[in-house]
Amino acid sequence: MLTNEKIKEMIGELTLDEKISMIHGAAFFETAGVPRLGIPPLVFSDGPMGVRLEFKKDSWEKKNLSDDYITYLPCNSALAATFNRELAYETGSVLGEEARGRGKDVILGPGVNIKRSPLCGRNFEYFSEDPYLTKELAVEYVKGVQQWDVAACVKHFLANNQETDRLAVDTIVDEEVLREIYMPAFYDVLKRGNCYSLMGSYNRINGKFGSQHTHYLNEVVRDEWEYDGLIVSDWGAVHDSVEAAESGLDVEMSVTADYDDYFMAEPLKKLIMEGKVSEELIDKKIEHILILMNRLNMLDGERRSGTYNTEEHRKAALKVAEESVVLLKNDKNILPLDKKLKKLLVIGENADKLHALGGGSAELKALYEISPLMGIKKLLGGNTKVEYAKGYSEDIFRGDEEDKWQERSLDLNVERVGSSEEADRRMKELREQLRNEALELAKEYENIIFVGGYDHVPGHDSEGDDKADIKLPYDQDILIKELLKIRPDMPIVLTGGSDVDMREWIDDAHALLWGWYGGMEGGTAIAKALFGDVNPSGRLPETFYHDISECGAHAIGQYGTVGRVEYHDGIYVGYRYTDKFGVTPQFPFGYGLSYTTFELSGGQLDTEADAYICTVKNTGSRAGKVSVLVYMKGKQDEPEKVLAGFDKIYLEPGEVKDVAVCITDGMIGGREYFAYI
Ligand code: BGC
Numbered sequence: 001m002l003t004n005e006k007i008k009e010m011i012g013e014l015t016l017d018e019k020i021s022m023i024h025g026a027a028f029f030e031t032a033g034v035p036r037l038g039i040p041p042l043v044f045s046d047g048p049m050g051v052r053l054e055f056k057k058d059s060w061e062k063k064n065l066s067d068d069y070i071t072y073l074p075c076n077s078a079l080a081a082t083f084n085r086e087l088a089y090e091t092g093s094v095l096g097e098e099a100r101g102r103g104k105d106v107i108l109g110p111g112v113n114i115k116r117s118p119l120c121g122r123n124f125e126y127f128s129e130d131p132y133l134t135k136e137l138a139v140e141y142v143k144g145v146q147q148w149d150v151a152a153c154v155k156h157f158l159a160n161n162q163e164t165d166r167l168a169v170d171t172i173v174d175e176e177v178l179r180e181i182y183m184p185a186f187y188d189v190l191k192r193g194n195c196y197s198l199m200g201s202y203n204r205i206n207g208k209f210g211s212q213h214t215h216y217l218n219e220v221v222r223d224e225w226e227y228d229g230l231i232v233s234d235w236g237a238v239h240d241s242v243e244a245a246e247s248g249l250d251v252e253m254s255v256t257a258d259y260d261d262y263f264m265a266e267p268l269k270k271l272i273m274e275g276k277v278s279e280e281l282i283d284k285k286i287e288h289i290l291i292l293m294n295r296l297n298m299l300d301g302e303r304r305s306g307t308y309n310t311e312e313h314r315k316a317a318l319k320v321a322e323e324s325v326v327l328l329k330n331d332k333n334i335l336p337l338d339k340k341l342k343k344l345l346v347i348g349e350n351a352d353k354l355h356a357l358g359g360g361s362a363e364l365k366a367l368y369e370i371s372p373l374m375g376i377k378k379l380l381g382g383n384t385k386v387e388y389a390k391g392y393s394e395d396i397f398r399g400d401e402e403d404k405w406q407e408r409s410l411d412l413n414v415e416r417v418g419s420s421e422e423a424d425r426r427m428k429e430l431r432e433q434l435r436n437e438a439l440e441l442a443k444e445y446e447n448i449i450f451v452g453g454y455d456h457v458p459g460h461d462s463e464g465d466d467k468a469d470i471k472l473p474y475d476q477d478i479l480i481k482e483l484l485k486i487r488p489d490m491p492i493v494l495t496g497g498s499d500v501d502m503r504e505w506i507d508d509a510h511a512l513l514w515g516w517y518g519g520m521e522g523g524t525a526i527a528k529a530l531f532g533d534v535n536p537s538g539r540l541p542e543t544f545y546h547d548i549s550e551c552g553a554h555a556i557g558q559y560g561t562v563g564r565v566e567y568h569d570g571i572y573v574g575y576r577y578t579d580k581f582g583v584t585p586q587f588p589f590g591y592g593l594s595y596t597t598f599e600l601s602g603g604q605l606d607t608e609a610d611a612y613i614c615t616v617k618n619t620g621s622r623a624g625k626v627s628v629l630v631y632m633k634g635k636q637d638e639p640e641k642v643l644a645g646f647d648k649i650y651l652e653p654g655e656v657k658d659v660a661v662c663i664t665d666g667m668i669g670g671r672e673y674f675a676y677i
Contacts, residue, residue: 002300007290010037011283019282020269022289024252024262027057028235031251031289040298042289044153044232044253047095048109048125049073049519050356050364051102051308058257070098071313071520072356072366076110077497078324078516080127080137080541081592083627084648087320088137092144092152094313099150100306105296106151106197106230108361112138112185113160115498115542116573117553119467119560121163121460124497124517125362128541129574130589131181132643135188142193149296149304154189155199156234158182158216161553163466165562167236170204173567178205180571183220190227196292197230200249202237211237217248230292241268245277250285309367314521321518321525323625326538327593329512334489336532336595337447341384344447346373347391347438347483349474350495351451355517358456360463366520372451372493375523379531391438391450391483392431392474394457397423435479442486449530450483452476453515454496461497461517466560470501470548477504484508493526499544502586514538532595537625537648539592543574546586552577571639579640590629590643590676596620596653600628600677611645611660614675618651625650626677630661633672644673 002010014022018034026032026041033041046052050070054063073079073091082088092110099107111125112134120126127134138154145152159171159182173182189195198221200211208214211233221227227248236254238244241263244252252264260266271277290299297303327335351373356366370378377386396413399420417423442448452472454460460473471477472494483490484505491511494500495518506512513536515526528534545551553559555577557569572580575589597620606613612630630645645661661675 001297002294007287007294010039010290011286013037014286016269016272016279019286020265023250023282023285024259024264025254026259028055028060028255028257030057038299039290039293042106042251042293043104044106044108045099045102045104046109046361047107048111049075049362049517050095050366051098051104051107052361052363053365060255068102069365069367070102070308071317072364072369073317074320074324074519074522075124075362075497075517076127077124077541078518079141079320080133081326081516081538082320082323082648083133083539083541083629083646084323085136085140087323088140089144090316091320092141093147094316096145096148096150096152097306098308098313099145100148100304101308102306104150105298106153106232107145108153108155108199110138110141110152111155112189113156114182114185114573116161117551117559118470118499118542118545118548120161120498121462121465121467122360124359124461129543130541130643131184133541133646135185136646138185138189139193142189142195146194146196148306150306151196151230151292151296152193153197153199153232154186154195156201156210157186157198157221158201158210158213159205159567160201160203160210162560162565163464164560166464167202168204169562170207170564171567172206172564174570177567177570181573187225190221190225190229195229196295197232198227200231200233200237202234208243209237209239210234212240212244212247212249214243214247222248228288228291230288238263241271242277244268245271245281250288317519318521318524321522322528322534324516324518324538325525325529325534325536326514326540326591327512327529327536327595328514328587328591329506329509330593331510334511335491335513335530337491337530339380339531341380341447343385343387343445344376344380344449345387345389345441345445346376346449346451347389347442347479348451348476349390349392349394350453350455351449352388352390353455355456356520359461362463369520370523372515372523372526375525375527376449376530378524379527379533387441387445389438389441390434391479392452392476393434394455394474395427396430397426399423431475435475435482438479439482439486442483445487448483448487448490449493450480450490451493451495451526452480453494453500470499470545472500480505481508491530493530495522498542499586501547503546506586514540535595535622535624536592537594537627539590539627539629540587541589543578543585543589544587544591550578550583550585555581576639576642594624594626596622596624598626598651598677600675603675605673606660609660610664611662612673612675613658613660615656615658616649616651616677617656618653621653623650623652628659628661629676630663631674631676633674
């Protein structure tokens, strides 16, 4: 490790040109180094579910070599559903080791933006609607990453909760609300997680752009939080050379190859030479870059090397996926299913669909991805005849006049068929045909499983767009309703990054499993949960509403508006809103069933141990894990309750355990607490 004096000395030796070259992109995911002083370039890569595939240096064209396949980890929403800090650490560790193994310095994750509405296209990249759950898991994730001499980069600071107009929208939100809901995860990740870097957001916050915000980056992050790590812009989020120079930002990254024209390149150099911007501001940025490099042992000492695609990594991905599956309904104990089936029909495009290579910057080249269909087949083996029917399809027909940008960039497989009316007609026909085929086949089977949900097609779980509503896409509701008439005991598996409206069929359905984007072993985990090799222990890290009108952002705030979005919902996000306003959602935050039953007893605060002590008994006949959630009751003008602690324990049938759920953060004392399992 170099001393601070040595770092200062190095800054003194740099020319203005060299300094300028270090504070902006010199490739899409790289800055320039200064070889004569032994300063290497800084190499970034996207996360958060794995290390992103390689692009050519100066374009968005993929390299398409065979060396960038990687371990595909469950998305952050899935991780949050585990309510398991150890798994968050393990996830981070896999990512960090793979990032180092791929020669990266900074991994662009985790995303800790709060899930303010189920419509947000990037919800799958984020953890939860709850600041406490988000920060507890993100801190562990970051520690896991950084032990590999790779920096995590917590993003997107601040109030980046929608994709609509994401590059410019002005988020109007009170500072107290930011401090209570939207900032705590960033604060804890930087402070407690010692996260080496932070990414600013695209959006404006109360008038100014996030990536060059002189109040939030300087007064809050740098001065108040005393942060000396690296602050990088989101890609293309800088808009002004002077503001960028004066803000706490260190490195400007963007999406075009005209690097010298970046705001923090030649235009900034000119301003410095004209005496309009002080060079000292640039020195501070260089200092932060060198501090980061020093922390990663890039300048001196021995740096860890990492590797990727190991068996341990795949096992970790499976473990997380298994604990993330949430059992939402299981009337008459329909699940788990018997493995000794003669024949089984699996219906639904998501049973067979691979998701890794989609979603925007979170896209990955997974070494492999086990679909639910493959998971089921490999679990049951050759003695069960498993038949598959697609049942519905994503939109594959497009009108000639429709925008071609996305299909080019996302390699979408679409057929151009003339007008958009013609495309709609063809799609309707195809869906009817697929539905009828599935319904005909269903009549021949006693055992059917439906697998549907969202995908990463733009407008669903994908960067750059929000969802228009939370209806299941591609007429899945019609298909599910018809199938339930034929087989009322059909288990339904849904995968996606957040809530869907289930009202059309939920009362008729008996068994429902929620599977997120579970990474490369997601399909294995779903199959194991369906057939009882895994006892589901996931909990919803967010409220599942019947409809968005039950969500505070829509009921009393604004969401998805262009130009300006006002957060009138204040702190009433997620369950804070439904509790306060007496709304009973479809499934509440923290909900999740098991194949066994647990009983909670006792329950008292131990102020000396800073813990809530209670006793849990497994009263059923299967072993299982259970999360104990401890809430603090609010006073009159506060939310009814807020999550203040959680722990996950494993219990054999009949076993009884005392649990001490740690309550941190000054949340202890002077309040009432209660536990929920
Ligand atoms: C996204 C970031 C991402 C960056 C680099 C941006 O468009 O908002 O999350 O890390 O691109 O790919």
